[in-house]
Amino acid sequence: MSRERRRTRASVALPVVPETPEVPVPPAAPAPRRKKVVAEAPPPYLLDFFPPETEAGTRLVRFFDRLREGRLSTTRCAKDDLLHWPPRTACPRCHTEELEWVDLPDRGRLYAFSAVLAGAPQGMERDVPFAVGLVDLDGAPLRLFGRVDGRPWNELEIGATVRVESYEVPDGRVFYRFRAIG
Amino acid sequence: MNGRTVAVVGGATTKFGVRATTWSELAQEIGAALFRAVPDLRARDVDSLFVGAAMPERLAFQSHVAPLAAEQMGIRPTRVIQRTELACASGQSAIRSAYAAIASGLSDIAVAVGVEKMNLPSMAEANTAMACVMDRAWDGPAGATAPPFFAMVAQRHMLEHRTTEEQMAAVSEKNHRFANSNPNAQFYEKTFPRDKLLRLPVVAPPLRLGDCSSMTDGAAAVVLASEDVVRQFPGPKAWIRGTGQYSDFHNLAHAGSLTEWPGLKRAASEALEMARIGVRDLDFAELHDCFSISEIVEYEALGLCAPGEGGRFVEDGRSDLGGDIVVNPRGGLLGCGHPLGATGIAQAVEVFEQFAGTVPSARQVPNPEWALVHNLSGSANVHSVMVYRRGRAA
Numbered sequence A: 001m002s003r004e005r006r007r008t009r010a011s012v013a014l015p016v017v018p019e020t021p022e023v024p025v026p027p028a029a030p031a032p033r034r035k036k037v038v039a040e041a042p043p044p045y046l047l048d049f050f051p052p053e054t055e056a057g058t059r060l061v062r063f064f065d066r067l068r069e070g071r072l073s074t075t076r077c078a079k080d081d082l083l084h085w086p087p088r089t090a091c092p093r094c095h096t097e098e099l100e101w102v103d104l105p106d107r108g109r110l111y112a113f114s115a116v117l118a119g120a121p122q123g124m125e126r127d128v129p130f131a132v133g134l135v136d137l138d139g140a141p142l143r144l145f146g147r148v149d150g151r152p153w154n155e156l157e158i159g160a161t162v163r164v165e166s167y168e169v170p171d172g173r174v175f176y177r178f179r180a181i182g
Numbered sequence B: 001m002n003g004r005t006v007a008v009v010g011g012a013t014t015k016f017g018v019r020a021t022t023w024s025e026l027a028q029e030i031g032a033a034l035f036r037a038v039p040d041l042r043a044r045d046v047d048s049l050f051v052g053a054a055m056p057e058r059l060a061f062q063s064h065v066a067p068l069a070a071e072q073m074g075i076r077p078t079r080v081i082q083r084t085e086l087a088c089a090s091g092q093s094a095i096r097s098a099y100a101a102i103a104s105g106l107s108d109i110a111v112a113v114g115v116e117k118m119n120l121p122s123m124a125e126a127n128t129a130m131a132c133v134m135d136r137a138w139d140g141p142a143g144a145t146a147p148p149f150f151a152m153v154a155q156r157h158m159l160e161h162r163t164t165e166e167q168m169a170a171v172s173e174k175n176h177r178f179a180n181s182n183p184n185a186q187f188y189e190k191t192f193p194r195d196k197l198l199r200l201p202v203v204a205p206p207l208r209l210g211d212c213s214s215m216t217d218g219a220a221a222v223v224l225a226s227e228d229v230v231r232q233f234p235g236p237k238a239w240i241r242g243t244g245q246y247s248d249f250h251n252l253a254h255a256g257s258l259t260e261w262p263g264l265k266r267a268a269s270e271a272l273e274m275a276r277i278g279v280r281d282l283d284f285a286e287l288h289d290c291f292s293i294s295e296i297v298e299y300e301a302l303g304l305c306a307p308g309e310g311g312r313f314v315e316d317g318r319s320d321l322g323g324d325i326v327v328n329p330r331g332g333l334l335g336c337g338h339p340l341g342a343t344g345i346a347q348a349v350e351v352f353e354q355f356a357g358t359v360p361s362a363r364q365v366p367n368p369e370w371a372l373v374h375n376l377s378g379s380a381n382v383h384s385v386m387v388y389r390r391g392r393a394a
């Protein structure tokens, strides 16, 4: 309290800046118009949505190695007979850290989908419009979310068959997406 | 309900919208507005401050925002100071944490404030921040953000229950109409008749611009007091009678049925049981209409209508003034905008002002006694609910 009072007293001798009547900004001041992004700079590290994929950054290297071979895989807890998604380092049910790797089916069916026609995050503006969807894998109790390529969004249908594929992303990394085939 | 009883004794909001101001300036503005709105509040009596802020690191390049907000507002907390982050429900989290601190005896008088500055010169940068709400490493690479997720909810609801775009527009039209009696709403004095809403551009099919809440800058604050000190505030009060919360999943692979929200059912029944009332006892509700379809699913999950009947419920005016229950008289997130950390608190301010009878007559619920506030966060994976009752004494 005393510190504050001292500060207040010291300020009394300072010259007052005269008011400029045209400058004051009321609480509801009109805001500047949003600018369109002109140049697309690469997003800085950790503004990139792709996860770390090497031993230096993750314990799930096997997932990405297998994906590089074109196969989608995940972890499974044998004790609980529980298939995980995304792949894990510890089972959420029994908390064991001893998990096995299994390959997932490479086909599935669209359960729901939409498309991003506006409002894409940085690094994805050039992809607009793009479709995303939830896919029920054939023969595995998993419904995965992902990008859906291979057909314009307005030609997709619920129930359409999709194939899982891997594709290269920045810095030699890989990720998975779906391709509509039926 | 254990512990001391807690009341909201006043509150305020700033103007919501695209604001030419900084995060810190918004905190000062809400501090000034709060002390004006609650003249019985003395800064030295506020022992605790809870700051709802969803993503200041990304949107204002600022961490450790709780002491920053305290300084901006002229408050020096002596008991509890902390930020609460729960994405779109960060504001209600601040209120629930303040409630818990007061009920337990740790705090006597607390302020819950929410501040969010979301509009940046680059919309892509703001969209990037919003995308981090999802499972960034696994759902993020596909381009997961809220609009395509809730678009899939709408698609499934249309498929399973024959819900129509017109019914979704009815939600948006109602909430924008209420927002026209709320000068602090982002879309104050902007009319959105249904035919206009149905012509707006598609953002994420089937959702159009008018089905989506917007990027909003704004702040809101409420004062909470224990029953032991409440006589300091002789005015009207909104007593917290119940609260519930449920966290279901995070990765979108675990969303289950998109059209039933069991987490909301569970959080709401917990809150209503705590208050010892049923959903039909509610006079109005502030529901989380981040998208028009959300409000429709929420009617059903709350049991205001049968599953699948949400579209008809709004179309028939049953969530409007004069209906079964008034939903979102403040103007909702669709009409007011959605500054994440401030939203849940602005809803509580509306409850207080409705109970006090101080809102414009165009949106005043007649003689309300019970109100429910709901926030979802992320992909509707977490639901947070509070139940308030009007009354002068505990």
Ligand SMILES: [Zn+2]
Binding pocket: A077, A079, A080, A082, A091, A092, A093, A094, A095, A096
């Ligand atoms: Zn296990």
